[in-house]
Amino acid sequence: MISYQHTIAARIAEHARRRPDVDAILFEDVRVSYAKLHAESNRVGHALLRAGLDRGSRVAYLGRESHHFYTIAIACAKIGAVLVPVNPRLTTAEINHVLRDSTAEILFVEHEFASLIEPLRADLAALRHMVDMDAPGDRYGRFLRWFADCPPHDLEIQVDTDDPVAQMYTSGTTGLPKGVILAHRTFFTFIDNMQRAGVDWIDWRPEDRSLSAFPGLHAGGYAWFMHSLNVGATSIVMQSFVAGEASALIERHAVTALWAAPAMLQIMLSEPDAEPHRFRSLRKIVYGGSPISPELQERCMREFDCDLVQAYAAAETGSFITCLRADEHTPGHPKLGSAGRICPGNDLRIVDEAGVELPPGQPGRICVRTPAEFIEYANRPDETAAMKVDGWLRMGDSGYLDDDGYLYLRDRINDTIVVAGQNIYPVEVENVIRTHPDVADVAVYGVPHPRWGEVVHAAVVLAPGAQVSPRQLMLFLRGRIADYKVPVGYRFVDSLPRNPTGKVLRRVLRAEDRGAHAPTTGAPRTAGVVS
Numbered sequence: 001m002i003s004y005q006h007t008i009a010a011r012i013a014e015h016a017r018r019r020p021d022v023d024a025i026l027f028e029d030v031r032v033s034y035a036k037l038h039a040e041s042n043r044v045g046h047a048l049l050r051a052g053l054d055r056g057s058r059v060a061y062l063g064r065e066s067h068h069f070y071t072i073a074i075a076c077a078k079i080g081a082v083l084v085p086v087n088p089r090l091t092t093a094e095i096n097h098v099l100r101d102s103t104a105e106i107l108f109v110e111h112e113f114a115s116l117i118e119p120l121r122a123d124l125a126a127l128r129h130m131v132d133m134d135a136p137g138d139r140y141g142r143f144l145r146w147f148a149d150c151p152p153h154d155l156e157i158q159v160d161t162d163d164p165v166a167q168m169y170t171s172g173t174t175g176l177p178k179g180v181i182l183a184h185r186t187f188f189t190f191i192d193n194m195q196r197a198g199v200d201w202i203d204w205r206p207e208d209r210s211l212s213a214f215p216g217l218h219a220g221g222y223a224w225f226m227h228s229l230n231v232g233a234t235s236i237v238m239q240s241f242v243a244g245e246a247s248a249l250i251e252r253h254a255v256t257a258l259w260a261a262p263a264m265l266q267i268m269l270s271e272p273d274a275e276p277h278r279f280r281s282l283r284k285i286v287y288g289g290s291p292i293s294p295e296l297q298e299r300c301m302r303e304f305d306c307d308l309v310q311a312y313a314a315a316e317t318g319s320f321i322t323c324l325r326a327d328e329h330t331p332g333h334p335k336l337g338s339a340g341r342i343c344p345g346n347d348l349r350i351v352d353e354a355g356v357e358l359p360p361g362q363p364g365r366i367c368v369r370t371p372a373e374f375i376e377y378a379n380r381p382d383e384t385a386a387m388k389v390d391g392w393l394r395m396g397d398s399g400y401l402d403d404d405g406y407l408y409l410r411d412r413i414n415d416t417i418v419v420a421g422q423n424i425y426p427v428e429v430e431n432v433i434r435t436h437p438d439v440a441d442v443a444v445y446g447v448p449h450p451r452w453g454e455v456v457h458a459a460v461v462l463a464p465g466a467q468v469s470p471r472q473l474m475l476f477l478r479g480r481i482a483d484y485k486v487p488v489g490y491r492f493v494d495s496l497p498r499n500p501t502g503k504v505l506r507r508v509l510r511a512e513d514r515g516a517h518a519p520t521t522g523a524p525r526t527a528g529v530v531s
Contacts, residue, residue: 006161007184008077008226012038013154015232019206024229026209026253027067027237034232037071039152044075046155047147051106051129055080055157058102058126058167062086062095062117063110063133064239065216068140070225072108073166073216077184080159084167084179085217088113096120097176098169099127101379108133108143161185167378168219168315179378180219186318187226189371193345201323201343202286202309208233209253209281213241213260219315220289224259227319233257243267247278254281261502262292265300274303282306284326288313288339290503291409291427293434297336301329312339312407316393318372321346322407338406339399346370350401355389363400363410363423367392398425415506417446417454424456424485426506432480433458433487436473438466443496444487445506447513457489459496459509489513 005011015024016038025032032040053059059081061072069085076083084102086095088110095116099107103126109117111134121127135141161184169177194203204210210228214221216237228235236253238245247268249255260268265287268274285304288311300308307326313319324340342348347369350358358364369392376384387394398410410416410425417424426444433442441461446454462468470490477486497508 006188007159007163008074008165008187008229009155009157009159009184011230012041012074012077015229019232022206022232023234025067025070025235025237027065030067032067032071037067037074040147041071041074041078042152042155043147043150044071045078046150048075048079048081048106049155050150053079053081053105055159056164057081057106058084058104060084060086060099060102060104060107060127061109061217062088062107062113064088065221065237066140066239067237068133068143069216070235070237073222077159077165078155079157080163082164082167082181084169085222086169087215087217088116090177092116092120094177096123098179099124102167102169102179105129106131110134159184161188162375164375166219166222168222170219170315178380178383180315181375181378182219182223182318183375186372186374187223187230189345190319190343191227191230193371194343197344199344201325202311202320203284204228204231204233204257206232208257208283209236209255210234210257211236211238211246211249211253211255211259213246213258213264214289215240219318220259220313223319228257244271244273247271247274250281251278256281256283258282258285260285260287261289262287262296263290263498263502265304266296269299269303276303276305279304279306284309286311286320288320291411293431294337295434297329298331301331310339312409314395314397316374316387316395317368317370318374319370321348321368321370324406335404335406338402338408340407341405342407348401348407349392350399351394358400360401360403363398363425365413366395366397366399366407366409368395369393415445417444417456419446419452419454419456419484422484429456429458429477429481429485429487432477433460433473435480436468436476438463438468439473440464441496443504443506443509445509445513447489447510455489456485456487457491457509457513458487459491459493461493461495 015034020035021033023031024034024037059076073083084104086098106129108131111132114132133140133143164181165184166182167179169179204227210233212221212224216222225235236249284307286309308329309326310324311320312322322340323343328335349367350364351367352364396413398413400408411427429444430442440463443459447457449455497505
């Protein structure tokens with residue numbers, strides 16, 4: 001039997017009937033009630049049908065977040081089309097790849113980014129329509145006129161909970177982005193399983209005012225919005241993450257639930273006006289997307305007067321897999337270094353490269369099983385098959401489980417550095433380097449070496465006014481980590497390359513090292529190897 005109630009289309013209609021005047025979205029000075037969001041997404045849905053789109057059609061959006069982005073997203077959900085968000089921070093080549101790979105038939109684009117598309121139009125065979133959303137002096141004016149004459153009544157199209165609804169392109173930390181296709185069910189199963197288990201480790205409430213520091217163009221931000229919509233909460237939307245603006249929105253709109261990356265929290269706490277009263281409305285912060293240093297974790301516990309929850313997830317999992325609960329965020333708690341334990345309805349194990357399950361304490365590849373998982377990678381059956389093996393998702397992350405079933409993340413498997421057969425996990429080294437009082441930020445990565453296979457290098461951002469030499473950093477690390485893990489090459493940079501979700505792009509640093517030699521302190525001291 002088809003579960004129509006477990007679709008975005010059915011849920012927005014339900015909220016429009018039961019809570020029509022409740023704000024669904026707050027964007028800048030615009031308030032969009034659930035009744036208005038339902039009606040306008042119906043009109044956009046009718047306009048899409050009029051343009052010749054139907055079930056399975058790909059609908060691309062190139063621009064920043066706004067209430068209109070989500071109106072288009074919900075309209076797609078109602079007619080069975082699939083939304084393809086395109087982040088304007090991508091390179092022209094990456095934008096071209098996403099539009100070609102997705103076979104998008106229509107593109108909504110903010111005028112500011114329309115010039116990026118014109119040189120590509122001739123190569124985009126599937127693209128039949130392009131809607132420039134803005135008119136001169138009239139923001140979103142052309143988009144509003146595009147659907148103005150369409151009716152607001154419901155669309156009589158039935159969609160299934162397993163139907164695709166979004167094609168989210170990964171951040172491309174290892175190459176060209178892959179299209180992760182998500183179903184309607186993705187945004188229901190996590191909440192359902194938490195409620196069945198009677199726990200509220202990560203939860204959304206109808207009275208919540210919810211903010212995601214991740215953009216809705218990213219799987220994490222899109223999922224956070226849809227989970228909030230699931231329960232009928234109010235979502236605060238900002239065009240893109242700016243730490244000062246995020247803090248101001250939290251204070252202005254009395255935000256109660258926040259989803260952010262550790263780097264975003266660090267920047268927010270470092271703002272000149274980051275006074276505690278700005279965050280007093282928060283009841284819960286969920287953070288994830290990258291490992292958190294012990295120092296930042298302690299600072300968040302000290303300065304945010306609310307529940308803190310760490311979560312592990314990925315675009316392919318659709319929702320959260322593990323959780324370090326709020327009551328475990330206490331100074332000295334033995335599990336603080338972990339990403340928590342498995343959430344209800346999910347399963348997790350650690351395997352070696354042959355797929356053999358490893359015992360507690362031994363690091364290997366993380367494999368997860370979740371009902372929220374993605375459908376497939378667009379146009380990549382071989383990569384889908386390699387990711388989905390015997391009902392398990394083979395994640396690109398390494399880690400281990402302790403005796404109590406808590407997950408400890410090591411690093412991306414592709415970022416693991418192998419020096420003369422010894423595995424080195426960059427995050428472990430980075431956490432130690434960050435304890436140096438003159439280091440503001442750091443990224444550790446491997447570069448090829450003819451004798452050792454790889455050697456460890458570090459890109460370091462110094463604190464303002466600080467002066468530290470590579471040798472001083474090397475001496476600082478001796479005794480704090482094993483000798484073979486100490487970087488032999490150092491570069492001092494103004495900032496680290498990051499993707500829109502805050503993850504450091506180590507591949508960029510590796511590529512830069514090919515073109516410029518980092519200052520090197522000497523050969524690595526490798527355990528079990530005599531130089």
